[in-house]
Amino acid sequence: MSLMMKEILEQPxxxxxxxxxxxxxxxxxxxxAAKRNFRLIVLVARGTSDNAALFxxxxxxxxxxxxxxxxxxxxxxxxxxxxxLQDALVVGISQSGEGDDVNFVLRAARQQGAYxxxxxxxxxxxxxxxxxEVFLARAGRQHSVAATKTYTTQLLLLYMLASxxxxxxxxxxxxxxxxxxxxALGLAGGIQELVERYRYMRQCVVVARGLNYANAFELALKxxxxxxxxxxxxxxxxxxxxxxxxxxxxxxxxxxxPAGKSFKELKNLVVRLTKLRAETLVIAPESLRPxxxxxxxxxxxxxxxxxxxxxYIIPGQLFAASLAEVKDLDADKPRxxxxxxxxV
Amino acid sequence: MSLMMKEILEQPxxxxxxxxxxxxxxxxxxxxAAKRNFRLIVLVARGTSDNAALFxxxxxxxxxxxxxxxxxxxxxxxxxxxxxLQDALVVGISQSGEGDDVNFVLRAARQQGAYxxxxxxxxxxxxxxxxxEVFLARAGRQHSVAATKTYTTQLLLLYMLASxxxxxxxxxxxxxxxxxxxxALGLAGGIQELVERYRYMRQCVVVARGLNYANAFELALKxxxxxxxxxxxxxxxxxxxxxxxxxxxxxxxxxxxPAGKSFKELKNLVVRLTKLRAETLVIAPESLRPxxxxxxxxxxxxxxxxxxxxxYIIPGQLFAASLAEVKDLDADKPRxxxxxxxxV
Numbered sequence: 001m002s003l004m005m006k007e008i009l010e011q012p013x014x015x016x017x018x019x020x021x022x023x024x025x026x027x028x029x030x031x032x033a034a035k036r037n038f039r040l041i042v043l044v045a046r047g048t049s050d051n052a053a054l055f056x057x058x059x060x061x062x063x064x065x066x067x068x069x070x071x072x073x074x075x076x077x078x079x080x081x082x083x084x085l086q087d088a089l090v091v092g093i094s095q096s097g098e099g100d101d102v103n104f105v106l107r108a109a110r111q112q113g114a115y116x117x118x119x120x121x122x123x124x125x126x127x128x129x130x131x132x133e134v135f136l137a138r139a140g141r142q143h144s145v146a147a148t149k150t151y152t153t154q155l156l157l158l159y160m161l162a163s164x165x166x167x168x169x170x171x172x173x174x175x176x177x178x179x180x181x182x183x184a185l186g187l188a189g190g191i192q193e194l195v196e197r198y199r200y201m202r203q204c205v206v207v208a209r210g211l212n213y214a215n216a217f218e219l220a221l222k223x224x225x226x227x228x229x230x231x232x233x234x235x236x237x238x239x240x241x242x243x244x245x246x247x248x249x250x251x252x253x254x255x256x257x258p259a260g261k262s263f264k265e266l267k268n269l270v271v272r273l274t275k276l277r278a279e280t281l282v283i284a285p286e287s288l289r290p291x292x293x294x295x296x297x298x299x300x301x302x303x304x305x306x307x308x309x310x311x312y313i314i315p316g317q318l319f320a321a322s323l324a325e326v327k328d329l330d331a332d333k334p335r336x337x338x339x340x341x342x343x344v
Numbered sequence: 345m346s347l348m349m350k351e352i353l354e355q356p357x358x359x360x361x362x363x364x365x366x367x368x369x370x371x372x373x374x375x376x377a378a379k380r381n382f383r384l385i386v387l388v389a390r391g392t393s394d395n396a397a398l399f400x401x402x403x404x405x406x407x408x409x410x411x412x413x414x415x416x417x418x419x420x421x422x423x424x425x426x427x428x429l430q431d432a433l434v435v436g437i438s439q440s441g442e443g444d445d446v447n448f449v450l451r452a453a454r455q456q457g458a459y460x461x462x463x464x465x466x467x468x469x470x471x472x473x474x475x476x477e478v479f480l481a482r483a484g485r486q487h488s489v490a491a492t493k494t495y496t497t498q499l500l501l502l503y504m505l506a507s508x509x510x511x512x513x514x515x516x517x518x519x520x521x522x523x524x525x526x527x528a529l530g531l532a533g534g535i536q537e538l539v540e541r542y543r544y545m546r547q548c549v550v551v552a553r554g555l556n557y558a559n560a561f562e563l564a565l566k567x568x569x570x571x572x573x574x575x576x577x578x579x580x581x582x583x584x585x586x587x588x589x590x591x592x593x594x595x596x597x598x599x600x601x602p603a604g605k606s607f608k609e610l611k612n613l614v615v616r617l618t619k620l621r622a623e624t625l626v627i628a629p630e631s632l633r634p635x636x637x638x639x640x641x642x643x644x645x646x647x648x649x650x651x652x653x654x655x656y657i658i659p660g661q662l663f664a665a666s667l668a669e670v671k672d673l674d675a676d677k678p679r680x681x682x683x684x685x686x687x688v
Contacts (some may be wrong), residue, residue, distance in 0.1 A: 040384060040411055047585030058416060062425045067384055067432065069413040072402060073581065075553040078605045082405045084383065088411065101581065125370065201545055203574045210418040225586045230547045230574055235686035237417065241391030242569045245678040248643065261422045274678065334589040337618065343581035344381060344609060 003227065004331040006323045009185060010140065011314070014149045016158050017138040022160060023171060025135065030164040038089040038165070044071035044105045045093035048147035048221060052119075053093050054156035055214035055309055059158055062211070062306075066165035073101045075110045077344045085114035086314060088130040091161070092118045094148040094338045095142055097125020104344075106311045119157045121150050135161065139330050145337050146226050148317045152181065154308050159307075169306070172335065182302055184314035188322075191315060194295065195322040201252055203230040207239055209266060210255035211305060215256050215313045220247040222320035229323075236262075236269050249277040251292060255293075256312050257284045260305025283315050312322040347412045347488040347663045348578050348675040353529060354484065355658065358493045359522040366504060367515060369479065376509040380459060381511070382433040388415035388449045389437035390687065392491035392565060396463075396498035397437050398557035402504055403568065404554070406650075408510035419451045420688045429458040429588055439486055439494040440684045441469020448688075450474045460681045463501045466496050468682050480503065489681050490570050492661045495562060496525065496654050503651075504621070521654050527644055528658035530667075535659055537547070538639065540665040545596055547574040551583055552600035555649060559657045566664035570675040573667075576685040580606075580613050587676060593621040599637075600656055602648025612627045627659050 009188055041060055050070075057068045071090075075081050090109040091245055092102050097120035110116045116130040121139050128134045137153035158179055163169040205225065208216035213235050220231035234243055236255075245254065257266040266282075267290050273280050274292035282290060286298030293322035297315045324331035385404055387397035394414075401412045415434075418424050419438055434453040436446050441464035451474055453459045462475040465483050471477045481497035500521055507513040548567065552560035557579050564575035580599075591597065597617055601610040610626075611634050617624050617635035626634060630642030641659045668675035 036652075039431075040413075042411065046581065050582070058419065061416065061419050061427060062423050065426055065428050067413050067427050067429065068387065069384075069411050072405065072554075072557075074557075074579070074606070075402065076407050078554055079406050082409055083405060083411050084409050085411065087383070131589075188387075210416075210422055213418075221586045225589045228590050228592070230576060230590055232574060232576055235418070237390065238394070240687050241394075241685045242565050242678075244679065244680045245569045246572050246574055248572070256635065262418070265422075269649075336588045336591065337586065341585045343584050 012178045012182040014139040026160045039087040041068045042090045049093040051218040056158040063168035085112045088114045090114040095121040097127030101255035182309040191318045191327035204252040212256040226324040236307040253277045258308035279293045346675045354510040356522045356526040358483040379430040383431040385412045391436040395562040407512035429456045432458040434458040441471030443468040478620045524655040528608040535662045551597045553606035556600040563660035570668040596623045602652035
């Protein structure tokens, strides 16, 4: 079994451990945040952690009403431009905590008066020394180059942050996430059979909307890193503003479509893609599989849309890890990559 | 000649017209903005206009110090979540001004206390009726499905907005943009010869950094819409965090590399890609063409990085329009698309 697959399977335990260990911390942070009255949240990250940030953007705006900006690191690292961040909460996200560019932004933001926090898996990292406060993921050391358990524990900590900054996410609901992740892992066998079909897939598009938009980025990144598939990622709305012109007979489109407010639009997209004779693979509730889809992965149980991103990325991770195996690629040794990437 | 090519060639005139007509407007807006003291700028758009917004994000943060957030429309249109936008300037960008989702966000933002402006090509559009104030692009009616002249006039208006909100962009500098665009159009003949090489290109990656990052999105979008090339787009830093694993011998990577603060990093990327035996096509200053690149488009003259995005996208537009022709595709009739796309 690849290290990647092993770490995918560790996720329920990693999520539970992180939740239990950080719960008291967020109780304290809730009191602190109420006093500070943040008017802006800035999220800064790279790679998989940046996909977690993209999720955080939707979650935090939706549940706290505070506007969120996804940081463009080059503003700080290349152009050295000062931003007015006095009332901002700046959240760095990094598995290793050693990304020089992310830490550079956190230092700059701190100098500009922002309150800085770090979401990282490493308590002794440079990030932990840089920020005012660390929310520590307890995913256990990441040995796989392709991040999986660190992505979902970062998402979990963002839920906990949302619970501290607003009233729409409760810690009780967050506590149910590890069990939901465990149920999703039950899909592993079916996905291992399904991926045979995609042995020769060289390019694809991954589509989602809203809360699961980040999952489209994350699945595409896993497919690029571990399967060398040229995987584009779009929101269903952006996809219709141009890129859909690429789609012809047989073109594979992978779609996250949990039950909820984004479902209808994605269902309409499947209908349109079916008319174009594209190949669609949907990850949808077992009870709501859209009739036109070429293939589907049925998610068991009832999952509220707000809590769908962690369980829904799991079949995506399983798909990428299994597909790498079927393509006879070593998911643990992607060419050209290391675990910690240094960029400016 | 395709409508697309015709509109590409109209750009210097469209830019001049827009600059002259809107100049007094921005003088007034400067006084108004100084009183309002905006603490946040939110940009909202779709498709090509969203690529203009991505440019605006870098330009406005760099030159005004005001944090910028690129709006996620679904927060408003699908989830109906209220955001705290009392001190925000919310800028909608739309060629037609008829995008229901963008206008929905502008209405919601206005209700939440934001000051709203619209950058549009159509004075009688729904957007013009929705916002407090319109900055009108005078690109002339867009007949091509693939947007070109509306993209660059939107960029021009964003420069004018930056000049009103900060002190780092002067209207004198903005007034020089149409002439720079005109010089770039001189590349048309050379590009028409160059594209033969890419007749069978089915997929590629487009890379840029900072101020030209939006151009990577825009060139990729033109390639997807008019040439049906699966074109991924990345910042050079994000590219190194995973996607570079896709790159093997012959894989085409198109790179915007103007002179300036982002040049060195992109030059290093070309070296790395050359070692991987990828095919690189760089758009770089004539005087600074990186030695390893497989092919290059040399930009004449000295262009400051801050003012490089408009002249640099022009060879990109010419490349896409010429490549569509060489691929025997009708750039004016991309399959599955119309000029105005309705999404939520």
